[in-house]
Amino acid sequence: MLDILRRIVQEVSSATDLSDALKVVVARIREAMHTEVCSVYLYDPESKRYVLMATEGLNQDAVGKVSLMSSQGLVGLVGTREEPLNIDNAPAHPRFQFLPETGEDPFLSFLGVPIIHHKRLMGVMVVQQRDSRQFDESEEAFLVTMSAQLAGVIAHAEATGNILHLPTEANEKKKSAKFGGAPGAPGVGLGEAVVITPAADLGSVVDRIPDSIAEEIERFDIALDAARNEIRKLGGQLRGELRPEEMALFDVYLNMLDDNALGAEVKTAIHKGNWAQGALRSVVMEYVGHFQLMEDAYLRERATDIMDLGTRILAHLEGAEIETNEDDYPANTILVSEELTPAMLGEVPTSKLRGLVSVKGSSNSHVAILARAMGIPTVMGVVDVPYAQLQGMELIVDGYRGLIFSNPGDELREQYQAIFEEELALTADLEGLRGLPAETLDGHRMPLWVNTGLITDALRSLDRGAEGVGLYRTEVPFMMKDRFPSESEQQKTYREQLETFSPALVTMRTLDIGGDKSLTYFPINEANPFLGWRGIRVTLDHPEIFLVQVRAMMKASEGLNNLRIMLPMVSNVTEVDEALHLIYRAHVETLEEGFDVEMPEIGVMIEVPAAVYQIRELAQRVDFLSVGSNDLTQYLLAVDRNNPRVADLYQAFHPAVLHALKLIVDGAHAENKPVSVCGELAGNPMGAVLLMAMGYDVLSMNSTNLPKVKSVIRGISREWADNLLAEVLTMESGQVIASTIQLVLEKAGFGRIIGPLSKG
Template sequence: MLELLRKIVQEVSTAADVNSALDLIVRRIQRDMKTEVCSVFLFDPSSQRFVLRASQGLNRKSIGKVSLSSSEGIVGMVARRAEPINLEDAETHPAFCYLQETGEERFHAFLGVPIIHQRQVLGVLVVQQKECRRYDESEEAFLVTVSAQLAGVIALAEATGSVSKVSKTQEKGIEYRFEGVPGAPGVAIGTVVVVAPLANIEAVPEKEAEDIELEIKRFQQALDKVRKDIRKVSAKLARRLRHDEQALFDVYLRMLDDNALSGEIVEQIRAGSWAPGALSRVIMTNAGQFAMMDDPYLRERATDIRDLGRRVLSYLQEESERQAIELPENAILVADELSPALLGEVSTEKLAGLVSVHGSGNSHAAIIARSMGIPTVMGIVDLPYRRLDGRHIILDGYSGRLYVDPSDELLEAYREILREQAEVAAELATLKELPAITQDGVRMPLWVNTGLIADVARSLEKGAEGIGLYRTEIPFMVRDFFPSEHEQTQIYRKQLEAFAPLPVTMRTLDIGGDKALPYFPIQEENPFLGWRGIRVTLDHPEIFLVQIRAMLRANEGLGNLRIMLPMVTSVHEVDEAKRLLDRALAELQDEGYVVERPLVGVMIEVPAAVYQARLFAQRVDFISVGSNDLTQYLLAVDRNNPRVAGLYMAYHPAVLKALEYISREAHKEGVQVSICGEMAAEPGGALLLMAMGYDVLSMNATNLPGIKSAIRGVTMAQAEALLAQVSRMDDADKIQALMSDTIQTLGLSQLARPVLPD
């Protein structure tokens, strides 16, 4: 069964369009289950009916014409109940609905299973037979498994087919909406630029060739380089390989002949595709065909074809990298997966928005996007992004929606939202020189989270009073090797000088999880529970010592450095890190540097650290809570996984109780406690944290004016009353609703998300 399922999924994933995919499904299942009919009904949102989209066994003229509502027929009942229905004789069932066009009166046995994707019933998969019999358990289990496996493929094929129906040259078309997860608030209207990862043959965007002959020339040049590489390797290994093993290199070269893959790719380019897109299409089609073959030797050739494709693509992309990529005005970057490294290299001058097919609103990429103030949508897993390059879209970072080829009416509605946003931003800008002080005189310092060079100017423009989190890993991510002590010193000095005498909190290198260094890969099955943060740097004291030395040297003559240790779980880690700090300090003093011991603190990000907050407070100068990771670990929710993004709740009662406990325990030792997670960047969250006793709130610079406005608009007594009310509640959704209502009641409606088109 597993082998059959693999073949079906493989075939469908390489289908040219949704109709081809559905046709493959019904033919494969009808043949392999040895049943007489297999059909697929898919939900049509415009008619609100389940339409027969493919069938093997029913009258083919009825395809696309026959449909049922969720209250009609057994198919409708399967969809309504969202569960399988297995009948010996469908005609005797009360819900049976006779559809004359299909000729189904000849069939008695019926098994229908829902096709469900992300909790939505996309359609119903049906098998039927003339014989009166009940499909056995293994057959039902197989069809349920097939349906579950194919749901995502069908959803993507449907989305791809919808987008492809509208030509880029058409003045008007039907708009298509895709649902994702909010990454960074705001609205963007602009043109898509697809960013493809290097040498990923499956993620190449589809573009039209501007110059067909030039594209063919580029492809042929890349091909020649790959041929030379293969011949060079073959010659180098000639004496070490047997004759039959040596012949494999000849197989590679034959695949690249004009009569093989090369010829197919040139044909695709002549049909109007740019070279990388033509290469991707041909390679994936051929690899898919080989992967489905029964012969093990031939099946392995799929790997060879993909490898050849990656080699050619590498040279094509290497050539493209030499040419500066011109972003259009109001460009919206779309990537398979946004990374902090990619965002660190992006020029924001013409950038209006960001879209990541994978990832969630709580990933580090989304957090950095928020700090950059760029509207972002994450986790649109069904987005046919490869076909979107050059398309006009609306990005809604509040609801997590994307509209392709929007109507004039929708465009005008979102332009009005942009105008309102500009008015609110202008109003908040007047608060820059004013303190964040409540109406009854309580002062709340507001600091910022940074990591990019551009963050410095942006933070000072917004009136930041210090840096609560400087992400030192970002300079590491945008390089091809570890930066030297001298390079790090220069980078850190710029941050410290820009804010002096205001405090700058530098977190030591925090890699692992979703933050990888290309030159120091960490391959783990469960990276968020693995080798990351302080665990890595204590295992590599040479990395830790170089970074600490650079920080201390950068602080010479300034004195505003604070050092923060990430991902601590035990006092032993803190003690060891402090010993290394003392060693670096002594070394530098011996070398003649006038350096002093800075304030040292820890980040509380894991449950184990919550219950040691007081022990940590006895050893350090300050405590800072990383509420993003803490929420992730408390709720067992991978914040990069869009499938469980809805379970990540900053206002979960367990999270709020943990935050209040940390503040209370730290203050017992007279230690400052701050928070640098995203909760501090929400008006409601900021009020709760202030009431809990947090001494400093640190957030992205974009949100700072809004938080200042929220604090200045209330009294501490109101914030404490809100916290008392929330503490008595036991449901995160109800707490969220209360927070939204409270923002309106307190007269802070300008800080709430705008009313969006539905």
């Protein structure tokens, strides 16, 4: 059965459209199961009917014409129950619905299974036989397996508008489809899909003994130099949009193309007796294979970078023209690819770019970092979209929710166009709040800080009225290099951040790698990286890395004294004690070197459930605490927030999360220690209201959301927020809590503020 299943799946995958795929399915399943009838009924949610779309064994004239209401017949029963139905006398069943057009009257045995894709009912698959018998367990299991495969095919057909439904009119608009991924960069983009595919195929290159090794080396050098020039040109096209720190991502590419890096390894392979193309393929695929085996998302994305570079070099070796013309792109381009890279981003005029869609990758990929810096709405990890068939289609990119819509209807398009226009108007309106404090109507002051990683973030944060930095991600500069940055390099980077915000406080998190963040030059290969060697665990095991970083921070703060140091991923008090010992040592060493530096405040991040229940013990050891609500929610709910398949289970307003947050702030204040939140919940106006009511001392967020949060806080009273918190803490469902907060804020006149975050 497994071999049969593989053959069917392969044949279905090569079908040109849904109609052909369904014909293949019903024919092959009838043949494999030795039944007399196999049929597929697709569910049309608009008419709420099941339409016979393919059959082998029933009347072919009924295809596309015969349908059942969702509550009718055995097909309707299978769909309603969403489970298989296996009976030996179908006409005797009370739900049997006779359809004379199909000619199914002589068939007694009936096995129907639902076709479900991501919890959504797509249709029902049925096999029938004249003899009165129940299909056995293996037959039922086979049909269930086949229906799961078919669900994906139908979903892909929806995305391209190639879904058949009644009525079928020549001028009927293709159906809209929605696909979920991970938010890469916030915003809403409407436009036309432009699909980018690689200029060459490394996988198709064969090995070949060269006639002349010297000639192959020369050919490779020319191609390598052309690839370098190409990367420099693409980076140059973005230079006006990005600051030097962001342009460093292109330096990473150029470093990989260095004669002492990828280039040297390829030349070694040529000297061993392979032509340039074969040597390039072997080296690149070895790198890619090594990285793709790793669980770490950032390392997998570096494999994407290497594959992209290898493909570009190969295109030059093969003489392929990969020049693009500005006229190739429509004025409202939505760039789509299996794996977007920074170099691809540079190929499109930024004035024409409205959104980005990548089938693979996460919010930590290089292209997502650049997209956020450039303000381009982006969705990553859209695993189920048939990207190759989207060329020229109308798309909507929802970077807030991580959704894309193909062939949107008029209502959906108008809704998102309104959101887009609201965002533009709101940005202009909120500009006037920059110099005003976040203070409630009854006088409660709520300091709003920002999370940063690049100097660009810092400058934009100041433009939006940030009062300090609640989280500076020190791993970002580490990620942009091919080695550990030196103490002096780190000192220069940190000094720039501290000077930018001085005299306001800047909270620098010590190196937080592992989980979904890692370094190519310091690989961490684990089966479960989120529960593995990450955060403080890594740096305590490598005090040489930790001490260098802490000394660089302290030296950078000389004369400013606005530094705070924060320890990530703390799960017990022993880790804090060990880290404090090293920090005090680093301070003494810094003083001995002649730097006049005050001992900075030290804090810990609360992002592990174990830390929640030791909050008072932790608070006794440090000067402040900060909640990483993203990871805390992930660990409390056992949901990978970067996995689009379980994205709907990641609920920031889950009752367990809210009660944990209340426990944390109460415990910290019992020890007279300030506590902040630096996760996404703080930047969501709905979450900010609850956190303020809980008593959090500081909210730190993405600079984009700061004006929105400030606007809501200035429009309500603390008492109003307290009453809302008391109400939602009695609720048992995260979805109900979120809906309640949204409704209350809309009634209070904040619909425009929360609209872009809640619609779609």
